[in-house]
Amino acid sequence: MAHSFGESYRVGSTSGIHAITVFCSWDYKVTQKRASRLQQDNIRTRLKELLAEWQLRQSPRSVCRRLRQAAALGLTWLLCLGTALGCAVAVHVFSEFMIQSLEAAGKEAALLVLPLVVGLLNLGAPYLCRILAALEPHDSPVLEVYVAICRIISEKKLKRRRKPEFDIARNVLELIYGQTLTWLGVLFSPLLPAVQIIKLLLVFYIKKASLLANCQAPRRPWLASHMSTVFLTLLCFPAFLGTAVFLCYAVWHVKPSGICGPFRTLDTMYEAGRVWVRHLEAGGPRVSWLPWVHQYLVENTFFVFLVSALLLAVIYLNIQVVRGQRKVICLLKEQISNEGEDKIFLINKLHSIYERKEREERSRVRTGQAAIPPTLLTDERDA
Numbered sequence: 001m002a003h004s005f006g007e008s009y010r011v012g013s014t015s016g017i018h019a020i021t022v023f024c025s026w027d028y029k030v031t032q033k034r035a036s037r038l039q040q041d042n043i044r045t046r047l048k049e050l051l052a053e054w055q056l057r058q059s060p061r062s063v064c065r066r067l068r069q070a071a072a073l074g075l076t077w078l079l080c081l082g083t084a085l086g087c088a089v090a091v092h093v094f095s096e097f098m099i100q101s102l103e104a105a106g107k108e109a110a111l112l113v114l115p116l117v118v119g120l121l122n123l124g125a126p127y128l129c130r131i132l133a134a135l136e137p138h139d140s141p142v143l144e145v146y147v148a149i150c151r152i153i154s155e156k157k158l159k160r161r162r163k164p165e166f167d168i169a170r171n172v173l174e175l176i177y178g179q180t181l182t183w184l185g186v187l188f189s190p191l192l193p194a195v196q197i198i199k200l201l202l203v204f205y206i207k208k209a210s211l212l213a214n215c216q217a218p219r220r221p222w223l224a225s226h227m228s229t230v231f232l233t234l235l236c237f238p239a240f241l242g243t244a245v246f247l248c249y250a251v252w253h254v255k256p257s258g259i260c261g262p263f264r265t266l267d268t269m270y271e272a273g274r275v276w277v278r279h280l281e282a283g284g285p286r287v288s289w290l291p292w293v294h295q296y297l298v299e300n301t302f303f304v305f306l307v308s309a310l311l312l313a314v315i316y317l318n319i320q321v322v323r324g325q326r327k328v329i330c331l332l333k334e335q336i337s338n339e340g341e342d343k344i345f346l347i348n349k350l351h352s353i354y355e356r357k358e359r360e361e362r363s364r365v366r367t368g369q370a371a372i373p374p375t376l377l378t379d380e381r382d383a
Helices: 002-008 017-024 033-058 063-105 109-133 141-150 168-185 192-214 224-252 271-281 289-298 301-371 374-382
Strands: none
Touching: 017 033, 063 109, 168 192, 168 224, 271 289, 289 301
């Protein structure tokens, strides 16, 4: 995640990134044709991303355009909320009506009508919300990802006669969701990561074939480095940390099932480690070091605090290194600026010397011509 932040948000400003991409991106160690072609495609895509971002920053939005965009967003959100509230009110009113009609008629078969209506609303409402979401004017792809996260509804473009665009926001959320489920279930099903790997391989090649055959390039290029940063941030903080907290709580405090499972005779899953240590203590002197490791490294809180302190020290050192790099970059920028000013001063000095020499030569020519007598000039003309 730190490496992704370094690739996405460079140390210091990103001024001159276009020139750096053009003149400093090529890897001269590449010799194979396929690798060189891939590198050309990467540089071309990077330039498209940078130019699209630069055009977005350079084109100022007028007040009318901002008002029109705000009105479109407000109307879309109001229609989406109205659809959700309308469906909820409709289900509530229809359920009350069905309860009263069932009490009067006494037909149990009419109970199936309410689930049918709810199912139809569940099928139709997302399509309506997707149609409304397609009208939202988003300038930034990262903002579109955040909006897709805030809404339990995925962003999808309208199906038109042309090829649809590949929905990157939805696929990013699907990857995060699948990885979160894998982390949640690995404690209860240890083979779940293998299933997830096989599923990711299959889904990747299926989606790749579908993308190449059925989809078109997006109208706005996506900045890959920023998108990978957003993906890793969401995967690290909400997904991984939330899963870790849930699993720690389940291991230390939740009582296992008393009917099935390897922990059915224990109060918590954490007690399995203590039972295993007691068996090791009775196993003989060959494994006597394992109970010591469990006692002083697992159950001892000092070791946890020591590891936490080392982690904080590493983070502090990395922060200081980044600050030092920023200072070095500022000093180098100042040096480059001073060298440029020195070159400009020297060029101006050379220009002034050259102009002074030209003026002196002109003045010499004029004084020479003025010193020649007029009779000599007339004699030379007659000759």
